[in-house]
Amino acid sequence: MRVGILTGGGDCPGLNAVIRAVVRKAERHYGYQVIGFLDGWRGVVEDDWVGLNVESCRGLLPKGGTVLGTSRHTPFNLDNGMARAGDTMHKHDLDALIAIGGEGTLSCASEVSELGFNVIGVPKTIDNDVGCTERTFGFDTAVAVATEAIDRLHTTAESHARVMFVEVMGRNVGHIAIWAGIAGGATYTLVPEEPFDLDELCAALLRRKARGRYASIVVVAEGARPQPGTLEIAEPPVDAYGHKRLGGIASVIAQEVEQRTNLETRVTILGHVQRGGSPTPFDRVLATRFGVAAIDAAHAKQFGQMVALRGGQIELVALKDATANLKPVNSEMLEVAHAFFA
Ligand code: F6P
Numbered sequence: 232m233r234v235g236i237l238t239g240g241g242d243c244p245g246l247n248a249v250i251r252a253v254v255r256k257a258e259r260h261y262g263y264q265v266i267g268f269l270d271g272w273r274g275v276v277e278d279d280w281v282g283l284n285v286e287s288c289r290g291l292l293p294k295g296g297t298v299l300g301t302s303r304h305t306p307f308n309l310d311n312g313m314a315r316a317g318d319t320m321h322k323h324d325l326d327a328l329i330a331i332g333g334e335g336t337l338s339c340a341s342e343v344s345e346l347g348f349n350v351i352g353v354p355k356t357i358d359n360d361v362g363c364t365e366r367t368f369g370f371d372t373a374v375a376v377a378t379e380a381i382d383r384l385h386t387t388a389e390s391h392a393r394v395m396f397v398e399v400m401g402r403n404v405g406h407i408a409i410w411a412g413i414a415g416g417a418t419y420t421l422v423p424e425e426p427f428d429l430d431e432l433c434a435a436l437l438r439r440k441a442r443g444r445y446a447s448i449v450v451v452a453e454g455a456r457p458q459p460g461t462l463e464i465a466e467p468p469v470d471a472y473g474h475k476r477l478g479g480i481a482s483v484i485a486q487e488v489e490q491r492t493n494l495e496t497r498v499t500i501l502g503h504v505q506r507g508g509s510p511t512p513f514d515r516v517l518a519t520r521f522g523v524a525a526i527d528a529a530h531a532k533q534f535g536q537m538v539a540l541r542g543g544q545i546e547l548v549a550l551k552d553a554t555a556n557l558k559p560v561n562s563e564m565l566e567v568a569h570a571f572f573a
Pocket of ligand 1: 357506
């Protein structure tokens with residue numbers, strides 16, 4: 232069997248661990264050959280690839296980013312993309328293609344699979360928003376980075392008696408914000424799932440001050456939005472793929488809070504720091520389990536499926552179901568966070 236592999240969309244820690252696991256089991260257990268396409272779907276369309284083997288994957292487990300490169304191209308946004316991708320699959324006599332990615336890459340995998348390609352999906356993203364899986368790898372690392380930042384901000388917040396705003400990633404969902412907020416003991420957390428009320432936030436911060444605890448930490452997901460008509464937020468610019476470039480809402484909120492409450496604020500936007508560097512042990516293990524399960528699925532010809540973590544076990548789910556809806560933060564987690572709002 233010959234298998235292709237690609238990494239698409241925003242990178243995240245653990246991508247290389249999946250590649251290594253796929254290659255190791257493919258070569259040593261099944262005797263399969265693996266090639267890696269460069270820059271996600273672009274490499275498939277443009278027939279741009281590198282050979283992968285156990286030797287070339289040495290040292291990849293703890294390495295952040297992706298050695299294959301990544302992009303937001305798909306066969307649908309490149310000229311004659313599907314036909315060229317088909318030619319590439321044919322030319323290399325590929326029996327299966329393993330696509331590692333988030334919402335965009337996996338939706339593309341689902342469509343491509345319906346058109347007859349033998350595809351298996353592996354869910355990644357620090358946002359943890361892919362449906363039908365309890366976790367995506369990369370999320371645990373991002374939460375660890377954000378929690379460490381919040382821990383550090385606590386001490387300077389207390390020294391200066393300030394309200395510190397910390398903006399984390401999470402364009403459509405607030406998993407990173409809620410987890411880091413709970414882990415870091417935030418005073419308040421704003422997430423896309425719950426349009427916020429600025430008056431309520433200001434009142435909470437003032438209540439806290441009245442109790443003698445002036446310093447506060449407010450965690451803001453980059454995709455957090457105010458309740459309609461309560462605060463003017465400029466529409467973010469979009470990139471070449473129509474992807475909104477978020478970032479900066481915490482500054483708008485902090486300025487407004489300072490004006491309304493007279494509390495001194497500061498803003499930290501964590502940005503891509505959350506996506507860089509070495510994966511945590513949890514993400515290394517999850518990425519490895521996903522990689523092994525993906526090549527097992529290819530061996531079993533279980534195409535059109537995505538590997539997923541469900542009830543602590545690795546299972547296969549239909550790509551179509553996994554990409555139907557994003558996974559929001561559940562109400563239990565939101566309630567846990569609410570219990571600590573000032
Ligand atoms: O989807 C993952 C993510 O990290 C989002 O949380 C964030 O909004 C986006 O990627 C940033 O993408 P880019 O790397 O294009 O700036």
